[in-house]
Amino acid sequence: xxxxxxxxxxxxxxxxxxxxxxxxxxxxxxxxILDLIYWPAVQMLMWGFLxxxxxxxxxxxxxxxxxxxxxxxxxxxxFRGQLGFSICFLEEMYTRNLGNxxxxxxxxxxxxxxxxxxxVVRLLIGMIPVSLxxxxxxxxxxxxxxxxxxxxxxxLILTSWAIGxxxxxxxLRNGLGAESMAWTxxxxxxxxxxxxxxxxxxxxxxxxxxxxxxPTYVFEGMRALLIQHVFRADLMLEALAFNVVLxxxxxxxxxxxxxxxREQGSLLQGGD
Amino acid sequence: MDVxxxxxxxxxxxxxxxxxxTAVDGISFRLDTGSITGLLGGNGAGKTTTIAMIMSxxxxxxxxxxxxxxxxxxxxxxxxxxxxxxxxxxxxxxxxTVRQNLTVFAQLYGVRDIAGRIASLAAELDLTExxxxxxxxxxxxxxxxxxxxxxxxxRPEVLLLDEPTASLDPDTADWVRAHLERxxxxxxxxxxxxxxxxxxxxRLCSRVIIMKKGRIEDDDTPLRLLARYGRATLEDVFLDxxxxxxxxxxxx
Numbered sequence: 001x002x003x004x005x006x007x008x009x010x011x012x013x014x015x016x017x018x019x020x021x022x023x024x025x026x027x028x029x030x031x032x033i034l035d036l037i038y039w040p041a042v043q044m045l046m047w048g049f050l051x052x053x054x055x056x057x058x059x060x061x062x063x064x065x066x067x068x069x070x071x072x073x074x075x076x077x078x079f080r081g082q083l084g085f086s087i088c089f090l091e092e093m094y095t096r097n098l099g100n101x102x103x104x105x106x107x108x109x110x111x112x113x114x115x116x117x118x119x120v121v122r123l124l125i126g127m128i129p130v131s132l133x134x135x136x137x138x139x140x141x142x143x144x145x146x147x148x149x150x151x152x153x154x155x156l157i158l159t160s161w162a163i164g165x166x167x168x169x170x171x172l173r174n175g176l177g178a179e180s181m182a183w184t185x186x187x188x189x190x191x192x193x194x195x196x197x198x199x200x201x202x203x204x205x206x207x208x209x210x211x212x213x214x215p216t217y218v219f220e221g222m223r224a225l226l227i228q229h230v231f232r233a234d235l236m237l238e239a240l241a242f243n244v245v246l247x248x249x250x251x252x253x254x255x256x257x258x259x260x261x262r263e264q265g266s267l268l269q270g271g272d
Numbered sequence: 273m274d275v276x277x278x279x280x281x282x283x284x285x286x287x288x289x290x291x292x293x294t295a296v297d298g299i300s301f302r303l304d305t306g307s308i309t310g311l312l313g314g315n316g317a318g319k320t321t322t323i324a325m326i327m328s329x330x331x332x333x334x335x336x337x338x339x340x341x342x343x344x345x346x347x348x349x350x351x352x353x354x355x356x357x358x359x360x361x362x363x364x365x366x367x368x369t370v371r372q373n374l375t376v377f378a379q380l381y382g383v384r385d386i387a388g389r390i391a392s393l394a395a396e397l398d399l400t401e402x403x404x405x406x407x408x409x410x411x412x413x414x415x416x417x418x419x420x421x422x423x424x425x426x427r428p429e430v431l432l433l434d435e436p437t438a439s440l441d442p443d444t445a446d447w448v449r450a451h452l453e454r455x456x457x458x459x460x461x462x463x464x465x466x467x468x469x470x471x472x473x474x475r476l477c478s479r480v481i482i483m484k485k486g487r488i489e490d491d492d493t494p495l496r497l498l499a500r501y502g503r504a505t506l507e508d509v510f511l512d513x514x515x516x517x518x519x520x521x522x523x524x
Contacts, residue, residue: 012377018376025367103327267324
């Protein structure tokens with residue numbers, strides 16, 4: 001292959017290089033790996049015991065076994081997926097490596113692909129032990145959801161990537177001054193996507209907003225599965241459609257913010 | 273295209289403005305293939321912004337940059353794998369070992385026989401004993417050499433260097449300069465060197481561009497500059513330029 005052609009086209013080799021770089025980083029520090037498991041485990045245990053308590057006092061919750069634990073595990077896919085994406089990107093800023101990358105043949109789309117892969121890797125490192133803990137402590141087997149889990153996961157991870165891409169654009173444009181967005185932006189989704197309660201609880205006007213967010217469909221779908229034992233494929237398809245739109249908007253915003261960063265010289269500075 | 277007459281780098285009427293501040297103000301120059309050119313100027317003269325525009329890290333407000341025949345930044349992916357740079361403004365991930373860092377960059381630049389290339393560069397730049405040490409645990413001088421190794425990984429045809437010997441002791445700095453000169457000779461590489469070290473510029477550069485407030489104040493060979501300003505060293509020439517003493521006044 002002509003090396004010139006290889007650099008112009010999308011390159012899996014360069015994506016692999018970036019995944020390798022993040023993997024080197026992750027395995028260089030056991031506290032980083034522990035951190036991937038620690039907080040999801042604490043969350044799951046807290047909500048699991050709360051569910052246990054209310055189910056002993058309420059007929060409804062006794063029937064809706066696993067709704068809280070399921071919600072917290074699915075929320076973690078959404079939250080940790082975005083966080084894993086954004087933290088890997090932040091590493092480049094903390095280490096002042098962004099200039100090296102942006103002046104290399106690495107294309108933005110390849111960087112994003114590597115970040116998406118690493119968000120899944122980090123997510124699995126956290127989620128697998130925590131889901132096993134949920135079985136051990138509460139008899140809730142996330143994996144028994146089978147195809148439904150795959151549909152939930154796909155939709156949640158797509159949303160997390162879209163938000164991660166948008167945050168990466170903000171970081172490129174505004175430097176570490178936008179760092180707090182990486183840690184907190186997803187919490188806006190917590191009340192709006194109705195993680196722990198049905199959409200019907202929201203004020204009528206806010207329900208329109210909720211139904212524009214793909215994770216809302218996933219959490220409604222989860223409740224339908226766990227309470228009514230019905231898999232709502234229609235909800236998953238609607239979530240997918242909204243995810244396609246969200247992903248396209250995020251990718252467009254990223255490219256605009258990157259272009260603006262090149263205009264403003266932000267890539268040289270990296271700081272505030 | 274006749275490569276013998278096409279400059280490796282061509283900068284034409286290049287301007288960069290940041291919110292009303294003009295960092296680079298309509299500069300033009302050509303870098304011949306196989307040359308080493310020094311880019312001098314005080315702090316804020318526009319050197320780093322110029323290099324960043326050549327590397328397409330910063331988009332020009334107007335003007336054009338052509339590198340190895342590619343129009344930057346539009347066609348940057350056609351040539352970025354044939355260029356490289358070293359700058360104190362960027363770092364390498366501290367937790368990764370030198371070998372891991374160089375492996376990742378070698379893969380990004382599509383280097384073949386990565387292990388062999390790293391071993392060869394480590395031997396050339398006296399880094400072999402540090403290869404498995406985290407980059408963050410190196411001394412400033414060792415870090416500079418690692419950055420240089422990264423910059424040479426892909427055997428670049430165009431090499432942009434920002435203060436390449438900063439933080440190096442005189443012996444190592446001299447050794448790095450000899451290495452750069454040898455690299456240019458063996459690979460016919462074009463090197464643009466931003467530096468505040470006038471000894472370095474005099475030794476390495478066949479041409480010197482002096483910038484001030486975003487403009488090119490002078491552009492010539494070191495010998496002609498010395499003669500024109502009537503000075504014995506480039507440092508004196510540099511001081512004359514940045515302090516606004518003209519050629520004739522300086523000569524008097």
